[in-house]
Amino acid sequence: MNKFKNGNKLLFKPLLLEFSRDEEKDRVLYTIKDHDVTLSSGRVVPSLKRLYIEESDITEYSFATKYFLDLDHWERLTDMYWFKNIVREWRRELELSIRSKALKALVSLAENTTISDSNPTKASINKYLVEGGWRASREDKRKGSKTRITKEEVMDSTSSKESSSRISDDYNRILSPKEVN
DSSP, rough: OOEEEETTEEESSGBBTTOOOOGGGOOOOOOOOOOOOTTTTSOOOOHHHHHHHTTTTTOOOOOOHHSEEEEEEEEHHHHHHHHHHHHHHHHHHHHHHHHHHHHHHHHHHOTTTTSSSSSEEEEEHHHHHHHHHHHHHHHHHHHHHHHHHHHHHOOOOOOHHHHHHHHHHHHHHHHHOOOOO
């Protein structure tokens, strides 16, 4: 018996403690809480969020193939309307975790006394740190998503106005009284 399927049908909600029905609790594989949960039966249900962050796999391939049937199974789960916001937050946290580790590594390199201060790499790192380069990229991301939404809204409203204008023109052309000579 495949723990990810019921017959030929892939399982999604029954795999997650918070979304499974009472009669499905024995099939539950994960919880979406930040920590593992112990069921009344004594079985420990691992935190999927913890596993996701620990795997530290920005591509999600290794994570998906390790904890789900395959990548497609994971991607289909992440596309579910009830799971999208949850995984979005996990992805944001993972990205911040990876960026934090990378920034610590850069600081460590910048503080390394065995590397000359005149070394171009060290100079670039110091410049990045002094100028707060990590902040700019986060702000750009936020602004980028805002700009993208605004452009989409503008395009929608523009095409809506054009359609409305065309319909109005057609209406007037077809139904307006015509003068007969």
